[in-house]
Amino acid sequence: MNKKKSRIRISGFKLTQILLCLFIAAGFASCKHENAHWAYGGDSGPEQWGDLSTDFQACKLGKNQSPIDISNAKTTDLTALTLNYQDTPYVVENNGHSIQINLENAGNLTIGEDTYKLLQFHFHNPSEEAVDGQRFPLVAHFVHKSDAGDLAVIALFFTTGKENALLKPVFSNLPAEEKESLKGDSAINPASILGNELAYYAYNGSLTTPPCSEGVRWIVLKKPTELSIEQLSAFKELYSGNARPLQPLNARQVLQSR
Ligand SMILES: [Zn+2]
Incomplete structure (x- = not known):
């Protein structure tokens, strides 16, 4: 039901965009697809991302793309992470991906x-990163700028x-509709979610979604931390398989703290 609905909306959006681009192209030399639709499968799936928009070229041309399989990481003295997080109000958004x-x-x-600065976190099922070829059922990405x-x-x-x-406050009340947002009742503290064991792997990569920007x-x-099968299922009901395929490591070296 949900899937059908979004497919109809996508094709409507695509058609509008094509018509708009034709219209713009008639007047201007180029037509960019800055907000091109992308997905995790089908005609606008990961293998096509780089061709969906001139802005998405890094998805196919980049040499430092994410996610990767983490194996043979070099052990070294990586600088410790200091999490200066605090309780904060939050909004749970279903962003369509x-x-x-x-x-x-x-x-x-x-x-x-x-x-x-910590801006947001979001989830992928299964985990986008693999460790020694194995993916986890879920990963959270905490995005900082x-x-x-x-x-x-x-x-x-x-x-x-x-x-x-x-x-629990997040997974027990997930916004089911695309573009729906729900304000959290209380504050959330990201440091408690991440926990105290902060040994890590480090590498240079990219956004795992278009425009796949590097750096x-x-x-x-x-x-890893834990969640219940029920919590995972609640997420998978909305987003299952929202993980980009593994990308080549190329010249990069993955480091790991002791
Ligand atoms: Zn992510």
């Missing part, structure tokens, strides 16, 4: 001299087990 928790004033992450505009993302894996009490600092926590 995932469930995203937008944070009003969550504080920041410091790695050595670098400071990044520095004042200079640089992005840093912390990835937190989930295994199924006991209910995740900290995320993203990836921090993948080694220690």
Whole structure:
């Protein structure tokens, strides 16, 4: 039911965009698809992302793309992560590609001299990153941005087990409709969700969704946390398989803290 509805909306959107582009192209030399529709399968799936828009070229031409399979990471003294997070009001948004928790004033992450403000986190099923070829049932990506505009993302894996009490307010009331947003009743603290075990893998990558921009600092926590099968199912009812395929490592080296 849900799927049918969104498919109709997508084709309507596509048609509108094609007509609009034809109209614009008649008057101007080029027609960009800045808000081109993309998906995790079919005609606008990951293999096509790079061709959907001139803005999405990094998806096919980039050499430092995410996600990757993490294996043979080089052990080194990586700088410890300092999470200066605080309780913050939040809004749970169904953005058409995932469930995203937008944070009003969550504080920041410091790695050595670098400071990044935490903006939001969202989920992928299965996890986009793999470790030694294995994907987890779910991953949360905590997206941070520095004042200079640089992005840093912390990835937190989930295994199924006991209910995740900290995320209960989110998973027990997921916005079912695309573009629907629900304001959280109380505050949320991202530091409690991430926990205290902050050993990590580090590598340079990209956004895992169009426009696949590179220069993203990836921090993948080694220690997974848990959620219940019911919580995972609630997410999968809305988004199942919203994970980009693994990308080649190319010349990159993955590092890991001790
Ligand atoms: Zn993500």
